[in-house]
Amino acid sequence: MRVFLTGVLFAAALLAPAGAVVAQNGPLRIEITDGVIEPLPYAVPSFIAETASANELSAQIARVVASDLSGTGLFREIPASAHISKVTDFNAQVQYADWKAVNAQALITGAVSVNGNRLTVRFRGYDVFADKELDGGGLQFTGTTDGWRRMAHKVADTIYSRITGEGGYFDSRVVYVSENGPKNDRRKRLAIMDYDGANVQFLTNSASIVLAPRFSPSGDRVLYTSYESGFPQIHVMDIGKVQRRVLSTDDGIMSFAPRFSPDGRTVVYSQSQGGNTDLFTMDINSGKLTRLTSAPSIETAPSFSPDGSQIVFESDRSGSQQLYVMAATGGDARRISHGKGRYGTPVWSPRGDLLAFTKQNKGRFHIGVMRTDGSEERLLTASFLDEGPTWSPNGRVIMFTRETQGANGRALLYSVDISGRNLKPVRTPDGGSDPAWSPLQN
């Protein structure tokens, strides 16, 4: 696939934590200083239609690429109206001077052909001020026309990775709870969409409450809690077939807060019995249960470390909700949250380096991140009610639920960079809550 490889030095640490300054002398760089970032200017002209039937998609694909890149807050598009050069031949020499003149530091060109329902997208990225192609060269993706947005996301993921040195996250999906109606008659149904809110598909009807869906590591299944039986129970759904089954069936025992282990074979979750909530694991095939905690306090919201060896969870054993880490087999847990207020919903970053959490303090809610030992806590948001963070596949962006105050309060999905920048709503057709981000698709 990497057909046009040329050697170009490139920025590797553009997304360093806030406060860092990227020290490199390459031609392309994003300065990250204390809370201030200058987005990198780039141009992405409409891709070239190589067949007549590709006219529409060639323009649309370039727009999705631009939406992905600019949506990160790290890139700023030079609009087509400012372009001097028109790219009409994918293989022709790029007129660097024309792109330098409009200060486009990066340029993305592409070509699209459609044969029947078969779609081929070729693209190249350029480091304009170095008069060179980006390291890695041109690439080609082939698929079906109805998957054109995914192809665009793959193009944007490639460019993003080459310029930031990070993995991409645009070719991913989000499962969430779609919400309709007033607070005292809220209708909830499970929905899945592309990470940017496109292609929404509903997976359940709103006849029963559904809560907190979570993807399997391979992205093919979703765990969630449903009141379908009149009682909260964990369900697992095969997304492709939209088939579901109940994971736990014991009458009189509420089960909720499920999450997959990294190998997809085990589910860790909470069971509530006699008013007491503890953590258990279940072998998803055999149904075998293992108790992990046995304290009179509430233990819930468990999340595995990416290597599967540890579990972070919340407990009020100290008298208020706090975060704890223990071995995945249970046993002693050590408290890691020590700041003021209450901490809940911890989620281990896919990179393993950070935990995202919800914090409640002085009547406000925050989404925050901390190291896995509890150090270097940083709050990224503040509002009347923020909760339930989920990580982008590259561990750089967090999506969460924000609910507004009052009788007309409404839940919406938001995303924020782990630096605290680029806070913005995620477009959904109705209200939304409990987002869970998929892994990068294959």
Next chain:
Amino acid sequence: MSGLTKVILVVSALGLAACDNLTGGSGNSTDLNSAGAGSVADQTSAAYFQQEIGDRVLFVVNQSTLTTQAEGVLLSQANWLLANTDYTATIEGHADEQGTREYNLALGARRANAAREYLVSRGVAGNRIKVLSYGKERPLEICSDESCYSQNRRAVTILTGGLTG
């Protein structure tokens, strides 16, 4: 489950002013007893249980401890259930919106169980009473201040069965 609910504490100084209207019928839109099967005049009816006995108890922020007022209501519920043995009950626990979703589910379960344990301590057979939590999913009142929150932190005894069932 332990000390949390078996010990019946007398709590009197926790700001119970908002709990006076335990039996009032305001805003019962999400609680099933609002169907109020039977006539209030019939002392064996679900309607009588809901409106005259009182089908719900309220809780202090983040607590599942029964207040003295809650105990009074539950004592009446227990006596009624002992006299009306055709009924079984599900106690639904709820939380206000100021909390994370899963914690509030667990908190609602604690509250429902606290009510259940009181009824059992007063002689109601344990196998007649199930518990269930809705966490913050089913608020009764929708404003975002204590006047609503205090009504939403509740455990509601929903009757099932019974001759008028």
